[in-house]
Amino acid sequence: MKANQRKMRNRAALHGIFALVALLLVTGSAWANSEPVPFVCTGEAYTVRGNPIQGQLFRINQTSTPFVFVQIGSGATLPGPGRIQVNNLGYRSTDNLLYAIAMPLTGNINYGIIQIDSTGAVFPFGPLTGTPLPNARFLAGDVTPDGNTFYINTYPSSTLYIVDLVTKNVTTQSLSGGPVYVADWAVNPVNGLLYGAEGVSDVIQYAPIYELDPTTGVITNIGEATNLPVNGDGPEEFYGGCWFNSAGSFFVYRNSDWIYEIDLNLSVPAVPEVVIDFAGSAVSSQLNDAAACAIVNPDDIQRASIEINDVRIDWYEGGTVCGTFTVTNEAGGEFTAVTLGEVRVEFVARGARGVKATSGATCGIIPVASGYRLDPHEEALFEFCCSSLDPVLLSNARELKAIVYVENAWNQLGEIRIKTWRDSSLDFELNGGDPDN
Numbered sequence: 442m443k444a445n446q447r448k449m450r451n452r453a454a455l456h457g458i459f460a461l462v463a464l465l466l467v468t469g470s471a472w473a474n475s476e477p478v479p480f481v482c483t484g485e486a487y488t489v490r491g492n493p494i495q496g497q498l499f500r501i502n503q504t505s506t507p508f509v510f511v512q513i514g515s516g517a518t519l520p521g522p523g524r525i526q527v528n529n530l531g532y533r534s535t536d537n538l539l540y541a542i543a544m545p546l547t548g549n550i551n552y553g554i555i556q557i558d559s560t561g562a563v564f565p566f567g568p569l570t571g572t573p574l575p576n577a578r579f580l581a582g583d584v585t586p587d588g589n590t591f592y593i594n595t596y597p598s599s600t601l602y603i604v605d606l607v608t609k610n611v612t613t614q615s616l617s618g619g620p621v622y623v624a625d626w627a628v629n630p631v632n633g634l635l636y637g638a639e640g641v642s643d644v645i646q647y648a649p650i651y652e653l654d655p656t657t658g659v660i661t662n663i664g665e666a667t668n669l670p671v672n673g674d675g676p677e678e679f680y681g682g683c684w685f686n687s688a689g690s691f692f693v694y695r696n697s698d699w700i701y702e703i704d705l706n707l708s709v710p711a712v713p714e715v716v717i718d719f720a721g722s723a724v725s726s727q728l729n730d731a732a733a734c735a736i737v738n739p740d741d742i743q744r745a746s747i748e749i750n751d752v753r754i755d756w757y758e759g760g761t762v763c764g765t766f767t768v769t770n771e772a773g774g775e776f777t778a779v780t781l782g783e784v785r786v787e788f789v790a791r792g793a794r795g796v797k798a799t800s801g802a803t804c805g806i807i808p809v810a811s812g813y814r815l816d817p818h819e820e821a822l823f824e825f826c827c828s829s830l831d832p833v834l835l836s837n838a839r840e841l842k843a844i845v846y847v848e849n850a851w852n853q854l855g856e857i858r859i860k861t862w863r864d865s866s867l868d869f870e871l872n873g874g875d876p877d878n
Contacts, residue, residue: 480539482532484734486682487530489729496517496518516561525544525545527543528578532732533591541555542593544578549577580624586736589607630685634655635652647665650663664712664713666703666713669701669713701718750767767822770815780812784806784811785845791841804827
């Protein structure tokens with residue numbers, strides 16, 4: 442009886458070995474004849490979601506509000522295991538592919554590091570050396586902007602796994618200051634540190650932001666992010682994905698389908714706060730993760746170019762001056778929509794005593810120019826009326842010039858343009874004076 446049991450166990454073991462060999466052979470043959478199709482690094486973010494199916498990849502189009510989730514492929518699969526879960530995305534800038542640990546839909550097993558291309562297809566990264574990755578649920582990760590290092594960890598975890606993507610060697614860093622319930626980390630391209638948000642708690646007002654130094658393993662709570670929700674229960678309330686853009690702006694994606702842009706305010710002491718929140722176009726989901734390419738190749742994208750034209754003064758009365766101006770986004774391309782920052786109108790008056798700048802003007806601009814979004818090649822007409830100008834100065838002046846400033850204009854790549862301005866194309870004559878005299 443015991444001999445028969447041993448034979449049955451041996452046969453089962455051999456069957457398992459043969460199944461594993463068959464899986465490896467199928468996997469190898471399936472991947473041998475194809476090459477990954479890289480993404481184009483535009484600064485956009487990517488996310489995998491658990492809805493409608495686990496492992497479904499989306500591109501997050503941030504040029505519209507609410508943000509639009511554009512499906513890529515039909516879900517991550519491996520030859521043999523079939524559909525898989527990926528929950529620790531990182532974008533590698535050197536080959537423009539996404540990296541992740543492949544895991545089954547349930548159970549603490551990992552199939553190793555995979556690459557995901559722009560079609561949603563999955564490819565093997567190859568065997569690793571050094572510290573073996575444990576069979577665990579890896580829920581957080583990101584790749585450094587230089588493309589050399591992949592940081593991954595479990596949730597929560599006291600260990601950070603560090604994968605050298607050049608040598609394929611794995612090392613570890615013990616974490617202190619935790620464990621913390623951060624469901625995703627993102628590498629800040631400005632300082633190289635990792636940041637994440639904790640989503641579930643009933644003892645604080647806003648969600649805290651944590652900073653992780655991968656060289657020391659120290660985790661620091663840099664403060665609660667003002668207006669970042671924290672009170673809730675269940676996986677839908679976790680911040681399952683996060684990323685940075687090239688300017689260092691931090692985005693966190695709550696599984697309940699809200700995305701928040703956070704100003705970390707990293708001066709001492711740090712005071713993180715929500716800049717703006719965006720609804721997504723998807724539904725509440727679990728098992729989400731996100732990553733973005735924060736290093737943009739200038740050859741891959743046209744830059745936004747703001748032109749201010751046709752600045753005109755139409756009339757004045759007392760201390761009020763009104764007129765119009767146009768702003769045009771001259772650049773083309775899908776990713777060059779631009780948002781206007783601070784817009785102001787100033788005036789220069791010329792009288793018998795020379796040129797004087799007016800002061801104290803309060804201007805209303807219709808439509809509201811600050812925060813106005815211009816699509817590629819779009820032109821917008823703005824009307825301004827500025828009050829509280831010095832009526833004595835205006836009554837003595839013979840000529841008035843309007844100057845329109847756009848202090849900050851940016852596209853979603855974080856490109857900043859300072860003090861783009863244009864003055865009135867035709868000086869406005871006051872009080873019947875002759876501007877040439």
